[in-house]
Amino acid sequence: MALTVDDTTLTEKGLDAPELKLGRVLLLACGALAHEILALKRLNNWGHMDLQCLPAKYHLYPDKIPAAVEQAVHKHRDDYETIFVVYADCGTGGLLQAKCAELGVEMVAGPHCYSFFEGNDVFAKTSEDEITAFYLTDFLVKQFDAFIMKPMGLDRHPELRDMYFGNYTKVVYQAQVNDPTLDAKAQACADKLGLPLERRFTGYGDLETALADI
Amino acid sequence: MSEEQDDIILSELSDDELVLQMYDDLYDGMREEIEESVHILLNRGWVPYDVLTKALVEGMRIVGIDFRDGILFVPEVLLAANSMKGGMAILKPLLAETGAPRLGNMVIGTVKGDIHDIGKNLVTMMMEGAGFEVKDLGINNPVENYLDELEAGEYDILGMSALLTTTMPYMKVVIDTMVEKGMRDDYVVLVGGAPLNEEFGKAIGADAYCRDAAVAVETAKEYMAKKHNQMSA
Numbered sequence A: 001m002a003l004t005v006d007d008t009t010l011t012e013k014g015l016d017a018p019e020l021k022l023g024r025v026l027l028l029a030c031g032a033l034a035h036e037i038l039a040l041k042r043l044n045n046w047g048h049m050d051l052q053c054l055p056a057k058y059h060l061y062p063d064k065i066p067a068a069v070e071q072a073v074h075k076h077r078d079d080y081e082t083i084f085v086v087y088a089d090c091g092t093g094g095l096l097q098a099k100c101a102e103l104g105v106e107m108v109a110g111p112h113c114y115s116f117f118e119g120n121d122v123f124a125k126t127s128e129d130e131i132t133a134f135y136l137t138d139f140l141v142k143q144f145d146a147f148i149m150k151p152m153g154l155d156r157h158p159e160l161r162d163m164y165f166g167n168y169t170k171v172v173y174q175a176q177v178n179d180p181t182l183d184a185k186a187q188a189c190a191d192k193l194g195l196p197l198e199r200r201f202t203g204y205g206d207l208e209t210a211l212a213d214i
Numbered sequence B: 001m002s003e004e005q006d007d008i009i010l011s012e013l014s015d016d017e018l019v020l021q022m023y024d025d026l027y028d029g030m031r032e033e034i035e036e037s038v039h040i041l042l043n044r045g046w047v048p049y050d051v052l053t054k055a056l057v058e059g060m061r062i063v064g065i066d067f068r069d070g071i072l073f074v075p076e077v078l079l080a081a082n083s084m085k086g087g088m089a090i091l092k093p094l095l096a097e098t099g100a101p102r103l104g105n106m107v108i109g110t111v112k113g114d115i116h117d118i119g120k121n122l123v124t125m126m127m128e129g130a131g132f133e134v135k136d137l138g139i140n141n142p143v144e145n146y147l148d149e150l151e152a153g154e155y156d157i158l159g160m161s162a163l164l165t166t167t168m169p170y171m172k173v174v175i176d177t178m179v180e181k182g183m184r185d186d187y188v189v190l191v192g193g194a195p196l197n198e199e200f201g202k203a204i205g206a207d208a209y210c211r212d213a214a215v216a217v218e219t220a221k222e223y224m225a226k227k228h229n230q231m232s233a
Helices: A007-012 A031-044 A056-060 A062-079 A095-103 A113-118 A120-127 A138-142 A144-149 A158-165 A180-193 A205-212 B015-027 B031-043 B048-068 B074-098 B118-130 B143-152 B170-180 B198-204 B213-232
Strands: A025-030 A049-054 A082-086 A133-136 A170-175 A197-201 B104-110 B132-136 B157-161 B188-192
Touching (some): A007 A031, A007 A056, A007 A138, A025 A031, A025 A056, A025 A062, A031 A049, A031 A056, A049 A062, A056 A062, A056 A144, A082 A205, A113 A120, A113 A170, A133 A138, A133 A180, A138 A144, A144 A180, A158 A180, A158 B074, A180 A197, B015 B031, B015 B048, B015 B074, B031 B048, B048 B074, B048 B118, B048 B213, B104 B118, B118 B157, B118 B213, B143 B157, B143 B170, B157 B170, B170 B188, B170 B198
Parallel strands (some): A025 A049, A025 A082, A133 A170, B104 B132
16 A cells, blocks of 8 residues: 655654554654665565554654654554564664663664664665765655755755764765656755765665565 | 855955854854955064954854854865865964964874874864964874873973774773873873764773864863962962
């Protein structure tokens, strides 16, 4: 079934778990991963998995993520055999991992979604040589204004751009799907930051294997 | 802060009014107005150190309080800092000429693997404003950069900054190396950056975690006062 919720809703409010619990596994995910998870569900016929997403904007305040995950786990614990947290560390500095361990639930390995999309092993090797790269995923390309331009004040004060991005040398767009519209948007994002664009098709990377292992 | 900004002729304000106006202009990130006001005060015979401390630093202190309290956010603080930078650029050569109190010397830098420098730059500016001599090593510093600079000069404080949870553990590498070389106790080590907290600062063996630039300045002053007291005891 196609996802009807729009990206702004995924950013601001997330996505509620279905009222009718059809699956025995709940994927408790970041809203930024909703489209990818639903695509993987369709591709792999993972009908045993339901999806709930927390607002993607929590990435702007990572300290909110562990508490929000804990609340959702408690809420749905009795409804599912397994709850799997579809977040990487995501700037929580290990606090999300600790919280998941405390709650007895598993989560995706890796520091960020742009690491597991590329593949954590590959990313660990390449990222050391790429510290001046600014990463975008499909979702971040679509929600560039909500995650970059507005919170950083660049929509109101473009003169701040070089204070934020002066040390970066390129934008790396990790494409999960092949979509010329997104490619054009990614180029526009890079232009706004005054940086050259490098496009890499990653597909779903380690996200797919992590979900397949549940 | 005010829609009447265009109507205000800075040169017609009294000193007290002008300083208050500078607080507003810093708050609103109006660099040109700040630069003009600095020139006005200097032309009226203010010593550069007073312009710096009574107008710019005090104005940024107010900005810092409202940032801490969630009234101002990063973009506004950056605009304010940019304005202060404009004022500082005028004052810095004059401060060197006229002599200004020196509280201590600091080395600061963002750690290896990390290119984020907004917080570090704010701390540098506020420390300089408070009377510290600061050597800024920039971004992506391996341990050798910090240690070589500390050994090359006469420093009191080492400041390290990181924005990423993946790079902040490198601070411990630097501190552990200082311990190995027997130089850890020669310096006050201050750490800061968005993902850090007090617990982390203690765990890696820093003297203090500073949650913002204002706290960094106050903490540095406290340590320098302690050092001064120990030396005179």
